Amino acid sequence: MINWEETDVIGITGGVGAGKSTVLDILAKDYNAQIIETDKVAQDLMKPGQYCYQKIIDMFGKGLVGDDGQLDKKRMFELIFKDKENQERINHIVHPVVRATVKEMIKNSDKEYVVIEAALLIEAGFRELCDEFWYIFVSTQERVKRLYEQRGYSEVKSYQLIQNQLSHAQFCKNCEYLIDNGKSIEETRKQVHEILDGERKS
Structure with missing residues (x-):
């Protein structure tokens, strides 16, 4: 783990549909935290002309490229979702570059808190960059409900996506703090404040 002198680096993770963005909003608004969403970093690195874009095409062919010249998200999802080996091959290309990019973003930050959000925070090797991991969770039933309402x-x-991710027990084992995001936003905010203003300082 890197010892950042002026910055606390918090890793935020959790399963699909858990509402990680709610916690990110609270950290940004209440603590002026810099938010780094690794999916967005990865998307930038997979744009035409970027390192990951060409590496993925070299590995899987031009069939992944849409009419606009971008990597087609639907085709990428199908490629990864249906074949774990393909997922690992793409992760092997993307994850090291994302980590290096995030590391530079932390170095250049002037914020007291930098928050790294990643569904694969644990698997993608972000432990060395973070002071601690937070696990955001809700019940499986609530996740399925949210995925239907928000994404159709x-x-x-939904259950297939959930089963492809770490279990609740695995998340708990690897994270220092847990936040139950299944109630009101104010209840979630209270838990965030208890961690940053209470537990971590005791």
């Missing part, structure tokens, strides 16, 4: 996912698709 069927129950079958």
